[in-house]
Amino acid sequence: MAQLTSHHTLPPFPEDLKTAPLVSVSFAKLEADDNKSFSDFFQARQELGFFYLDFVGSKLGETITSEAEELNKVQKEFFALPNGVKDVYGRPHLHPFYAYRYTETEGKDENGAPLRNANYNLRKDDILGQCERLACHPLILEPQDLFERYVRHCRAAVDVLLEHLNAHLQLPAGTLANLHRIHERSGDHVRFTQNHPGAFNEERARSAEHTDFGSLTILFNWLGGLQVRLPVTEEWVYVKPIPGSCIVNLGDAMVKFTAGLLRSNIHRVVPAPSTQAHLIRNSLVFFTRPEDKVVLKRLKGGIIDAQPQSEVPELEMTSHEWIMGVFTSKGFEGKARNPEPQVPVPVSIPA
Ligand SMILES: O=C(O)CCC(=O)C(=O)O
Numbered sequence: 001m002a003q004l005t006s007h008h009t010l011p012p013f014p015e016d017l018k019t020a021p022l023v024s025v026s027f028a029k030l031e032a033d034d035n036k037s038f039s040d041f042f043q044a045r046q047e048l049g050f051f052y053l054d055f056v057g058s059k060l061g062e063t064i065t066s067e068a069e070e071l072n073k074v075q076k077e078f079f080a081l082p083n084g085v086k087d088v089y090g091r092p093h094l095h096p097f098y099a100y101r102y103t104e105t106e107g108k109d110e111n112g113a114p115l116r117n118a119n120y121n122l123r124k125d126d127i128l129g130q131c132e133r134l135a136c137h138p139l140i141l142e143p144q145d146l147f148e149r150y151v152r153h154c155r156a157a158v159d160v161l162l163e164h165l166n167a168h169l170q171l172p173a174g175t176l177a178n179l180h181r182i183h184e185r186s187g188d189h190v191r192f193t194q195n196h197p198g199a200f201n202e203e204r205a206r207s208a209e210h211t212d213f214g215s216l217t218i219l220f221n222w223l224g225g226l227q228v229r230l231p232v233t234e235e236w237v238y239v240k241p242i243p244g245s246c247i248v249n250l251g252d253a254m255v256k257f258t259a260g261l262l263r264s265n266i267h268r269v270v271p272a273p274s275t276q277a278h279l280i281r282n283s284l285v286f287f288t289r290p291e292d293k294v295v296l297k298r299l300k301g302g303i304i305d306a307q308p309q310s311e312v313p314e315l316e317m318t319s320h321e322w323i324m325g326v327f328t329s330k331g332f333e334g335k336a337r338n339p340e341p342q343v344p345v346p347v348s349i350p351a
C-alpha cells in the first residue's frame with residue numbers, strides 16, 4: 001500500500017500524540033457481506049460516528065485510493081494558481097457554496113500578499129453532467145474523466161455502507177438507498193482543501209468546530225490536523241491518517257433520520273502536529289447528502305421506532321432548504337458547537 005499512497009513521502013505523524021480510537025472496518029469484508037465487521041462499527045456508532053474504512057484488498061477501495069492521490073495532485077496545482085485566476089471561480093461570482101472560498105492567514109507569499117487557507121466545493125451534479133455546469137478552470141475540466149470516476153466510485157462505496165446501515169437499523173430494504181440516488185439532484189460534492197502552516201490559535205480552532213451536514217463523508221488526508229472531540233471527556237484528539245484507509249464520518253442528516261441513534265461527531269481542523277507542522281496541508285473530501293427533495297425527519301421502521309419521541313415538534317425542511325439556510329449564515333460546512341448567533345467565517349473575494 002505504501003506505493004499506492006504518498007504518505008511515505010511525508011514526515012511521519014508523531015508517535016507520542018494521543019489519537020482518537022477509531023474502529024477500522026474492512027471494506028473488502030463489507031463487500032463480501034461480512035456483517036460482523038460492520039457490527040463492530042455499528043456498536044461504536046454512538047461513541048464516535050467516525051471510523052477508518054480500510055480499502056486494502058478491495059478492488060474498488062484501492063481504485064478510490066489511487067484516484068484520491070491523483071486528485072490530490074490536481075488540487076495542489078489548482079491552489080498554486082495566481083489568486084486572481086482562482087477568484088474567477090470564487091464564491092460571489094459563481095455560487096454561494098459550490099465555489100472556491102478562502103480566508104487570509106497572517107503568512108505572506110514572496111510578493112507580500114497574504115497566504116490563503118482555501119477550499120473548493122465541486123458539485124456531483126456538475127461533474128456527472130446532471131445540471132448546467134458552473135464555470136471551472138481548465139485544470140478542473142481536463143481531468144473530467146478522473147473526477148467522474150472518483151464520484152461514481154465514492155458513491156458505489158457509500159452505497160455499500162448505506163446498505164449495511166439499513167440492515168443494522170432493520171429498515172425496509174432500500175430505505176436509505178432511495179434517499180440517496182446518484183442520478184437525482186443533491187448536495188453531494190467533492191471538496192479540495194488547503195491550509196498553510198501556522199501556530200495553533202484557540203479562537204480559530206473553536207471557529208472551525210463543526211459537524212458535517214450530510215449523510216456520509218469520505219475523507220482522505222495526508223497529514224495530521226483533523227481532531228475529533230471525544231464524547232465523554234470532551235478532549236480534542238488527533239485522527240492519525242492511515243495509508244490505504246479513508247476516514248468516514250456520519251453527518252447530521254443521519255442523526256435526523258435515525259432520531260439520534262447514529263452520531264455525527266464534532267470535529268475540526270487545526271495545524272498539523274509537530275513533525276509535520278511546517279507543511280501545507282491538503283485534504284480531499286467527498287460529501288454524500290440526501291437528495292435535494294428529501295425532507296429531513298426521522299424515518300419510520302426498524303429500531304428507530306424505539307427511539308424516544310422529541311417533545312419539541314420537528315422542524316421539517318428539505319435537504320436543499322437546509323443547505324441554502326446554512327451556507328447563507330455560515331461560510332464553511334456544518335453547524336457550530338455553540339448555540340449563539342454565528343459570525344460568518346470571513347470569506348472575502350473582491351467583486
Ligand atoms: O481536512 C480534514 O481532515 C477534514 C475536513 C472536514 O472536516 C470538512 O471539510 O468538513
Ligand SMILES: [Fe+2]
Nearest residue numbers: 211212267333
Ligand atoms: Fe467536516
